[in-house]
Every structure is written in C-alpha cells, then in structure tokens.
Amino acid sequence: MTTLNVLIADRSPTYRLGVQIALQNAGLDCTCCEVEAWNEVQATLARVQSTDLLVLDACLPELGHFRQLERLLASHVELPVLILTDLVSTNFVRKAYLSGASGVILKSSSLETLSEALSSVLKGSFLHPEKDKRYWVNTPGREYLVDRLTLLSEKEKCVLNHLKYGLSNKQIGLQLCLTESTIKSHLSSIYRKLDVYNRTRLAMSIQQIV
Incomplete structure (x- = not known):
C-alpha cells in the first residue's frame, strides 16, 4: 500500500x-x-x-x-x-x-x-x-456544457468518463495505460475547455451532463 x-x-x-x-x-x-x-x-x-x-x-x-x-x-x-x-x-x-x-x-x-x-x-x-x-450550484448550464464537450479530444473524453466514477488520477492512468502526469495534463486541458477551474467544479459539471 x-x-x-x-x-x-x-x-x-x-x-x-x-x-x-x-x-x-x-x-x-x-x-x-x-x-x-x-x-x-x-x-x-x-x-x-x-x-x-x-x-x-x-x-x-x-x-x-x-x-x-x-x-x-x-x-x-x-x-x-x-x-x-x-x-x-x-x-x-x-x-x-x-x-x-x-x-x-x-x-x-x-x-x-x-x-x-x-x-x-x-x-x-x-x-x-x-x-x-x-x-451544488452556480455551475455552467447544461446546454453550455454539452456544447463545450465537443472541444474535448477522444482521450480527454475517456479521462472525463473515468473521473465521474470518482477514480484518482493514478487509477485513471492504470485504466487507460497512461502515466499519472499525462492524466494531469489531460485534466488541465479539460478544465480550460469546460470553463471550470478545480476538480470540485468539474465534478459538479459532470453531474449535469451524465
């Protein structure tokens, strides 16, 4: 452990x-x-x-x-x-x-x-x-988020999909055969594209679109 x-x-x-x-x-x-x-x-x-x-x-x-x-x-x-x-x-x-x-x-x-x-x-x-x-309020609206999802790459969408299950960066990396630093890089890009600036806001946003 x-x-x-x-x-x-x-x-x-x-x-x-x-x-x-x-x-x-x-x-x-x-x-x-x-x-x-x-x-x-x-x-x-x-x-x-x-x-x-x-x-x-x-x-x-x-x-x-x-x-x-x-x-x-x-x-x-x-x-x-x-x-x-x-x-x-x-x-x-x-x-x-x-x-x-x-x-x-x-x-x-x-x-x-x-x-x-x-x-x-x-x-x-x-x-x-x-x-x-x-x-859990004051997140971007659902229609706005769905539209912003089109900006994500396929790999970023995979990372986002795993994140909604509460997996850590290390766990997501193991699932996708990627390093933890690569997962962090993808998340930084996701934050920017979905117009959120921390993991909690991202989780709040995911709840609206899944």
Whole structure:
C-alpha cells in the first residue's frame, strides 16, 4: 500500500491528533504533517513534493472566508480538501464547495464519521450531506456544457468518463495505460475547455451532463 501524505491544518493540537486517529481507524497508511496557520499551509505545500489531502480548519487565521483557499486551489487543482467546522450554514457550505473543497464535516462528528469522511475524500469522492445537494450550484448550464464537450479530444473524453466514477488520477492512468502526469495534463486541458477551474467544479459539471 502506498503511503499517503496528509496535511492537517488546525488550531487545536487535540483535534489534529483526532484526525490522525481517524485516519488510522480507517486503515489508511498516512504520513501526517501538522500546521496551525494558513501561511504554514502554503509553505508546506511548496516544500512537500506530493500532498494527497488537506484537512483544513475553517476558522484558521488568515483563511479569509475561503478566498485564500480558492487562490490556492487555482494552482493545486488536484488537491482534495476536507473542511472542518464548528458551525455550518447554507451559505457556508455553498462557499466551501464553490471554492473547491471536496467536503465539509462538523467537528462534533463521531470518530467513525470522520474516518469515513477522510477515506471517502481520499478515494476521490465528494462529501456532502443528502440535504445539502442544493448547494451544488452556480455551475455552467447544461446546454453550455454539452456544447463545450465537443472541444474535448477522444482521450480527454475517456479521462472525463473515468473521473465521474470518482477514480484518482493514478487509477485513471492504470485504466487507460497512461502515466499519472499525462492524466494531469489531460485534466488541465479539460478544465480550460469546460470553463471550470478545480476538480470540485468539474465534478459538479459532470453531474449535469451524465
């Protein structure tokens, strides 16, 4: 099993430990890096060659209501992010998704629920409560997306088809006999052609056209 690199950004040492325990309970082999400020998140991502998951405290100083997260994911489009929060509202969840987060979970959730959430996001899924499906909004319209699909090459369409099943870049590469870097290159082209700028927006778009 490949060791995963997880960056845990939270103000509380106790909660950072809780995330590590949840990862262990999920049976995930992870190397965890802990930080407690937003500037440390940026510095760590610049230093660590490959980060498989960012677990992010929504109240982290300098996060700025997801503005900083959106900027970060513009240059780390493949990075899944699980948002930890004490309180949740319609507007909060909507902003988190539109900023590129892969999921939102309450800090008051059970250890089992947190383990399931971490495992789900690491596998490429997008985590949101059933009642929160209405938050997946503000994506380009269906007719617009169908029209933009004509711009994709046959290989890009194959990548997109595999992506809708929640496969990681590595898994898609194995399915198509392509390297992971080639898959990333195809995804960058897909983002541009479909007029989306992160993996979450792309997943939201796929839901409208499949």
